[in-house]
Amino acid sequence: MKALVLSGKKIIFVVSGFVLVVAALFAANSFWNGSIPTFSESNSETVRTINLVTGEFKAEKPNGEEIEAYRWDPGTIFAEEGESFKLSIYGVNGQEHPFMIEGTDKKGVVKQGSETVVDLKFDKEGVYRLICTTHADIENDGPMIAYIVVD
Incomplete structure (x- = not known):
């Protein structure tokens, strides 16, 4: 069985990818939580x-x-x-x-x-x-x- 060997470049690549995904999720969450809908489903209570x-x-x-x-x-x-x-x-x-x-x-x-x-x-x-x-x-x-x- 081969052992998993992580070089310094591989570690930096994996950590950078993880940080990028977390940053994208944070930015998307911030954007959509503060957004105002321009279209909404009508409900029978609101005209x-x-x-x-x-x-x-x-x-x-x-x-x-x-x-x-x-x-x-x-x-x-x-x-x-x-x-x-x-x-x-x-x-x-x-x-x-x-x-x-x-x-x-x-x-x-x-x-x-x-x-x-x-x-x-x-x-x-x-x-x-x-x-x-x-x-x-x-x-x-x-x-x-x-x-x-x-x-």
Whole structure:
């Protein structure tokens, strides 16, 4: 039977590997313990809130004419079929934005400097549009439309 012989180089290699593994585990543990989840499973006790704001783009054309467009930000949100959630919409740009959500009876107005909260639940998959009725097309500085994608 051969005896296990460890040279100085082998000992340094094994100890270095062990130290590296311990350091990696410590770093990973520190990273994940302090992390904040950006996605979580919904539970029936908590209603998820999705935050939106009103925004505006302005530009000047070569002839000096100013153009602008309003938008919801984010422009696309995702929800699960049957999930109850809230849209919390804060008015930043524009005096007010009357809105409707296609396929629902939900309507309201978002006013600058104020929050408007809308309770929603979609029982059918699809894409539903949140439309500002003041800025519904290009002629009226739009279209100011956000898409609610329900899977």
